[in-house]
Amino acid sequence: MSSWELREGDAITDELTAVRRLGGGATYEAYLAFDEVTWGPVVAKVVRPDLVEDAPSLRGLRREAAALAAVSHPVVVRALRACPDGPRPHLVLENLDGPRLSSLLRRGGRLQPQQYLPLGIELASALHYLRHLGWVHLDVKPSNTIMGAPARLIDLSVARRVEDAARLTHVIGTDRYLAPEQADPVHLGGPGPAADVWGLAATMFEAVAGHRPFRDGDPAADDPGARHPQLVEEPRRLPDDVPGAVRELLLAGLSRDPACRPEPREVSEALEPVLASLPAPRLAGWRS
Structure with a gap:
């Protein structure tokens, strides 16, 4: 280049x-x-x-x-x-002040619940807003997420109006984070707002588990399933200590059927009680 x-x-x-x-x-x-x-x-x-x-x-x-x-x-x-x-x-x-989520994961491994739960809620709020406006981002992933208070979603270079995204017949986005309908729009129909929820779930999965939900595909393969394992495989196993509500939400968000994925507001509604249930942080030198 x-x-x-x-x-x-x-x-x-x-x-x-x-x-x-x-x-x-x-x-x-x-x-x-x-x-x-x-x-x-x-x-x-x-x-x-x-x-x-x-x-x-x-x-x-x-x-x-x-x-x-x-x-x-x-x-x-x-x-x-x-x-x-x-x-x-x-x-x-x-100019945003903060590291990319991809850099944090590469350096330090999986996030703690106090980090990934607010992240999921904040990104879901952005996706809810985009859906309200009639836009889809189509490239939600850790390297497009700046960690901060709040987190920030960047890079709208492949974003589309919903009606324009629905007419796509070619692959756009990043292979490892493509919703199935993005990976094979000819056979599965063009992507819509549910594709962004899939990207959010894939991003959160990586933050929660420290690894991506699917193995890397072979970009030179002729078979779509070999190029994009998310078309044919189930997600990898999540760590045993992941809260049940988070586990259920991520697996629903990674459903191959867009109609089975939660809406962004439902992502927030599922994560907020889990965040509220976490013990309050202990301050150094604090006496109860």
Whole structure:
């Protein structure tokens, strides 16, 4: 993949100065940048240099900008402005303070209930809001989750209107976190809001268990079930100490039948009593 190879102090645009590269995907590079407009740190998602005249990539940038403009929720990253034209088409996003869930899991393993229960409730609130607006995220996963108070859902690069998602005939999203109907939209029908619930359940499963619910597939395989084991296999076993209500919720969220998955509000309603039942944290030096 081509890169702008920007270093600290390099100008991204007249208003944005690169601080450091954060990462990227097939279409974008992401940079922490100083913004002359807001006079503070931001994230600049810049279309890669070999794609600045690529019509599908620019349509994707405009689609993400439209999704971000439609969504205003405390658990969803905010866009500050979109610049789809010019030599470096880009989005300017707020800079979020916190690690990605994927990084936490890689470094420290599974989360504690005091961590994963609020996470599930917060992400469910964002998905409930998206459903209310008629949008689907289609890429809910640990690396798109910033841990904080509250957690934040990022990267709406493949988000779609519900009616547009229902017409999809090709795979979009991340293989390991695809709902079955995303993995095989031709035979199972296009994804809808229930696909985001599947992504939430897969993300929470990994946070709860310390491993993904399904093994990795073979991307070169011709058989859809070999490429995407979630089409044919049952989820892996959860640890024995996972509360029964959480276990039941995650398995329902990973149902191959979208109609059998809970709605986002039902996710919150199931998790809130479990969180309330946890013992209060003990403070150092506290005497009862």
